[in-house]
Amino acid sequence: MAKKTNTEIKASTEEKIKEAARTVFTKKGYAGTRTRDIAEEAGINLALLNYYFRSKEKLFKVVMIEKMQKLFGILSPTLNDATTSLDQKIVLIVNLYADMLLKNPDLPIFVLSELNLNHDGFGSDFQPHKILGESVFVKQLHAKRPDMNPLQFVSGILGMIIFPFIAKPIFKKAIGSEKAFEAMINERRALIPKWVKAILKTK
Amino acid sequence: MAKKTNTEIKASTEEKIKEAARTVFTKKGYAGTRTRDIAEEAGINLALLNYYFRSKEKLFKVVMIEKMQKLFGILSPTLNDATTSLDQKIVLIVNLYADMLLKNPDLPIFVLSELNLNHDGFGSDFQPHKILGESVFVKQLHAKRPDMNPLQFVSGILGMIIFPFIAKPIFKKAIGSEKAFEAMINERRALIPKWVKAILKTK
DNA sequence: GTCTATAACCTGATAGAC
DNA sequence: GTCTATCAGGTTATAGAC
Incomplete structure (x- = not known):
């Protein structure tokens, strides 16, 4: 999907995950959110979420x-x-x-x-x-x-x-x-x- | 089905579950609540909850x-x-x-x-x-x-x-x-x- | 009606290849 | 950094004994 080639606009992976987390957590609440939902929304893999933030709770x-x-x-x-x-x-x-x-x-x-x-x-x-x-x-x-x-x-x-x-x-x-x-x-x-x-x- | 002898007991258990559900759902929200929590709070077994109410969602x-x-x-x-x-x-x-x-x-x-x-x-x-x-x-x-x-x-x-x-x-x-x-x-x-x-x- | 045991599924997190 | 595959544990719901 989206290719990460932009060095000027800092759409870093970490920020993509955070932005996705904002969206999903806000929509579904902490308990109703699955880390998989956030990963999908961010267009990345589930494992990567745990690589940047250590856990669901820390990201939250x-x-x-x-x-x-x-x-x-x-x-x-x-x-x-x-x-x-x-x-x-x-x-x-x-x-x-x-x-x-x-x-x-x-x-x-x-x-x-x-x-x-x-x-x-x-x-x-x-x-x-x-x-x-x-x-x-x-x-x-x-x-x-x-x-x-x-x-x-x-x-x-x-x-x-x-x-x-x-x-x-x-x-x-x-x-x-x-x-x-x-x-x-x-x-x-x-x-x-x-x-x-x-x-x-x-x- | 036609038996009416246990109506009072039945109503009492059902009400106990409902009361427990009020407490736990209110405290933890729908997504954060486990049916086990409700059963425990009601002092009954998990299976009984599904006997009276067919699902977590229906009880909610x-x-x-x-x-x-x-x-x-x-x-x-x-x-x-x-x-x-x-x-x-x-x-x-x-x-x-x-x-x-x-x-x-x-x-x-x-x-x-x-x-x-x-x-x-x-x-x-x-x-x-x-x-x-x-x-x-x-x-x-x-x-x-x-x-x-x-x-x-x-x-x-x-x-x-x-x-x-x-x-x-x-x-x-x-x-x-x-x-x-x-x-x-x-x-x-x-x-x-x-x-x-x-x-x-x-x- | 009420229980124990378990099926069937879901979820967070990690191991390990690239 | 990023992926696929998978583990370990948890969760709802049901089957079946009493």
């Missing part, structure tokens, strides 16, 4: 760390930007997630489901909540609403933007096409910031 | 239908109650979910994850979005805010109350103990209705 871990970073790492720069207001940050966060999740619709359900199943705790490797910590965002929130628990506040925002993707099978049935789902998410880009501003205003 | 389907009903069926009576106001319905829904989810914390991630993995489409058996349809709730919302898309509105509410349970592994690390997590959810019982009222008031 590589993919999982990446995915967690993609899902939560997105927050950090925005939360700590001293040049934007609280209201601006909310608009930015909602749109960052809308963009990223429309491109990776099953990222949240994959990551959160596998985290929940907890095949060995690599929860220890990553602390997304520390992003919040003493961020500029939290300070700005405290200045405006000292009574508001930052975690409760952020849960509200993330829940509103991420939930439709987690419950996508339900929403797809409720509204029909993929296009309609995307339209709904795009409508939420304006809706959620408006809602959050209302929440911040009312004691 | 029984459990899954139940779980979906538990997660979404809870909405219907409240949404269609003509004796409560819109504001009252919101308080009721948030507290119904808080109660139910504190008792079944991994119900949402289980159902939504398995729906997403979609091992054969039994999505066709169940249409939770039809609960919304022409409900009293939607009529009340339309009377108050004709501009508000009911699906967007409900997504917001459900997202805010369900999301912490779906992202529970993250939240647990952020706030420490199980007790602290429960306290956070209990705080949300008052928080979310207040927020939703603010959303409804502000155009």
